[in-house]
Amino acid sequence: MIKIKKDGFTLSEVLITLAVVGTLAVMVIPGLIKDASNKAMVALLQSTISNISSAIQTEVVNTRTSNLDDTDIVKDPEAFLKKYLNVKRVCTNSDPCMYTPNTTPNKLNTLGGGTIAAAGASTYVQLSNGVSVGLQKNGVGNNTSSIFIDINGMTEPNTVGIDRWIFDIQKKTDLNADPPTHAGEMGSRDSYRNSSTATLKSDCKSGTAPACYTLLERSGFDPDYINK
DSSP: OOOOOOOOOOHHHHHHHHHHHHHHHHHHHHHHHHHHHHHHHHHHHHHHHHHHHHHHHHHHHHHTOSBGGGSHHHHOHHHHHHHHSOEEEEOOSSSOSSOOTTSSSOEEEOTTSOEEEOOOOSEEEEETTSOEEEEESSOGGGSEEEEEEETTTTSTTOBBTTTEEEEEEEOBOBTTSSSOBOTTOEESOGGGTTOOHHHHHHHHHTTOHHHHHHHHHHTTSOTTGGGO
8 A cells, every 4th residue: 555645834843934924023014014104194294285285375365465474374373274274173272182382291202212392383273184283373583484283183103203294384475585485385494495414314303393394305205204
């Protein structure tokens, strides 16, 4: 009688294989989840920026002005945000929607591993998609207004450069400026536009949100912008 040899895995071989697969999963999966999360946050940031930009341009056109001081963007930020964006609620110190100097806690995480005190805006709202938006009607030097965005509000990671961002809006049209400015133009803070990548990375990792936004903008909104 011919005996048929049955090949197969022993129990010990199966257990070793599972252990190896499990180890690889522990090493790889968290990174994949983090990458996917960062991509989703950047995509939502871009969508929010697009909506805010459209709102600002509509307000500028409707008021026929070259100075945002003549618009609700400065005169009544709450009315402006509620007029053009899908606002779920207006936030207060007692019922906040993002970390501010007046909330507890009020410390944001940094990409460098530390913490930094949250900056403050004039008005805060939470949109229907969960994104929180702050509008500071008088930005740096009073020639700009500033937009604060926290992609997921009070929820972690609350890290500058991941879910917390700040960028500026030019208040006035000034064609004689260098470079020329246009009312409602949004983007990097003026003081960072000509900064080196090394300076921006250093400031970003220390928790300076406008520096992080400048790097992100330069990278073409690459979720891995800090390593470029």
